Amino acid sequence: MEIILPDEVYQVISKFIKADFKIYLVGGVVRDILLKRAHKDWDLTTSATPEQILELFPDGFYNNQFGTVGIKLSDVSSQTSTAQILEITTMRKEGVYEDSRHPTEVSWTKDIEEDLARRDFTINAMAMELSESGKPTLVDPFKGQGDLKMKLIRAVGEADKRFQEDALRMMRAVRFSSQLNFDIEEKTFVSIKENAKLIQNISWERIRDELFKILESDNFYEGIITLKEIGLLEYLLPEVTRCFGIVQEGPKHDRIYDIGEHLLLSLKFCPSKDPLVRLACLVHDIGKLDTFRKDAQGNVTFYGHETVGARLVKETGKRLRLSSKQIEKLHALVRWHMFTVSEHQTDSAIRRFIKNVGYENIDDMMAVRVGDRLGGGTMTETSWRTEEFKKRIEEVMTKPFSISDLKINGSEVMEILQIKPGPRIGEILNELFQEVLEKPEKNNKEYLTGQVIKLST
Numbered sequence: 001m002e003i004i005l006p007d008e009v010y011q012v013i014s015k016f017i018k019a020d021f022k023i024y025l026v027g028g029v030v031r032d033i034l035l036k037r038a039h040k041d042w043d044l045t046t047s048a049t050p051e052q053i054l055e056l057f058p059d060g061f062y063n064n065q066f067g068t069v070g071i072k073l074s075d076v077s078s079q080t081s082t083a084q085i086l087e088i089t090t091m092r093k094e095g096v097y098e099d100s101r102h103p104t105e106v107s108w109t110k111d112i113e114e115d116l117a118r119r120d121f122t123i124n125a126m127a128m129e130l131s132e133s134g135k136p137t138l139v140d141p142f143k144g145q146g147d148l149k150m151k152l153i154r155a156v157g158e159a160d161k162r163f164q165e166d167a168l169r170m171m172r173a174v175r176f177s178s179q180l181n182f183d184i185e186e187k188t189f190v191s192i193k194e195n196a197k198l199i200q201n202i203s204w205e206r207i208r209d210e211l212f213k214i215l216e217s218d219n220f221y222e223g224i225i226t227l228k229e230i231g232l233l234e235y236l237l238p239e240v241t242r243c244f245g246i247v248q249e250g251p252k253h254d255r256i257y258d259i260g261e262h263l264l265l266s267l268k269f270c271p272s273k274d275p276l277v278r279l280a281c282l283v284h285d286i287g288k289l290d291t292f293r294k295d296a297q298g299n300v301t302f303y304g305h306e307t308v309g310a311r312l313v314k315e316t317g318k319r320l321r322l323s324s325k326q327i328e329k330l331h332a333l334v335r336w337h338m339f340t341v342s343e344h345q346t347d348s349a350i351r352r353f354i355k356n357v358g359y360e361n362i363d364d365m366m367a368v369r370v371g372d373r374l375g376g377g378t379m380t381e382t383s384w385r386t387e388e389f390k391k392r393i394e395e396v397m398t399k400p401f402s403i404s405d406l407k408i409n410g411s412e413v414m415e416i417l418q419i420k421p422g423p424r425i426g427e428i429l430n431e432l433f434q435e436v437l438e439k440p441e442k443n444n445k446e447y448l449t450g451q452v453i454k455l456s457t
Contacts, residue, residue, distance in 0.1 A: 178223030266375030310335035
């Protein structure tokens with residue numbers, strides 16, 4: 001096997017080889033090369049200590065306890081202006097982990113098998129020793145190549161020990177399973193179930209990153225199903241797992257389904273590739289548990305669940321350390337997912353929908369509707385009313401639908417009325433907007449100026 005390395009990376013490797021240091025490609029890049037998958041990161045490990053690496057590359061930087069030195073590739077070759085960082089880590093072995101995250105002690109080793117023994121899964125515990133010839137030698141002490149062929153995610157050594165060292169590895173097992181369409185080996189699967197509660201020791205930032213990688217994988221639905229089966233979902237998204245066993249039933253309902261199952265199926269049928277929109281599909285009905293009611297005829301209702309659910313997803317977003325913009329979008333997709341589509345809707349009703357959801361979120365809102373619809377058992381992903389609704393949205397977008405579209409602004413209102421800035425300015429603009437929302441033809445400077453004077457009296 002011959003590996004074609006970028007020139008800049010090859011120059012770095014050559015320096016190590018000429019200095020008589022061992023250097024290896026390691027981890028995910030080896031796995032991807034063997035699977036003939038695209039890869040962009042060149043993870044390298046070496047027998048050189050961090051200090052020896054810095055002697056070879058004085059412009060490198062090193063400020064961590066794990067032996068990783070960063071080298072700017074643009075400093076290696078004048079052929080590139082890209083300031084990409086190549087990370088090279090000294091081979092190491094680790095002491096006891098006491099917090100399900102960090103080893104108490106790290107020491108260097110010149111034995112590649114010792115370095116590979118501390119890694120998470122066999123398919124990530126392979127290395128390729130590099131030489132001047134460009135032909136690598138595969139190092140595979142834990143039979144990762146065999147697991148690649150069998151499409152298995154298997155922990156290196158004792159699974160319990162690996163997950164107790166770093167509990168996030170349990171989510172990584174599910175993530176690799178989703179990305180590669182592999183099964184989790186039985187003993188590894190059982191170990192995750194037995195150690196699932198350790199995920200509580202992991203920061204929400206790290207959990208969020210792994211969750212989103214699962215949600216953006218090709219097998220995102222299967223990934224979430226696995227998280228549930230393996231016992232992790234109840235710690236990650238308890239607002240979802242509590243919905244299982246809540247059934248909408250009664251004489252008025254054609255279909256009887258479990259709300260938790262509906263959420264999973266809504267995720268399954270979500271047409272968007274955006275992990276945040278997929279998350280919205282997964283949580284869009286979490287307000288149903290708190291709004292569960294049964295009427296005199298035995299019909300279960302969830303009136304107002306979208307409002308309650310929207311409040312709950314704000315807490316979900318904060319817990320997952322989402323950005324304010326992401327939380328705002330998640331909130332909008334849940335709060336307004338029960339929007340009505342009718343051929344009788346007025347332009348002003350459609351403008352209110354656009355204003356509530358945000359024009360930039362319209363397509364994502366429609367994706368949530370598709371997931372909700374198919375996840376509820378409807379056989380078609382859309383209806384003629386929905387398609388007409390989409391057309392109407394495009395039509396009314398040529399007309400004003402926000403205060404900033406008014407032909408008069410706050411400064412002009414203050415000048416007309418000779419008043420200083422204050423809440424009254426916003427109140428006047430909002431009253432004007434509500435009038436224009438109903439009758440867009442009134443959005444002209446002359447008319448609005450007259451209305452400002454009337455509103456001031």
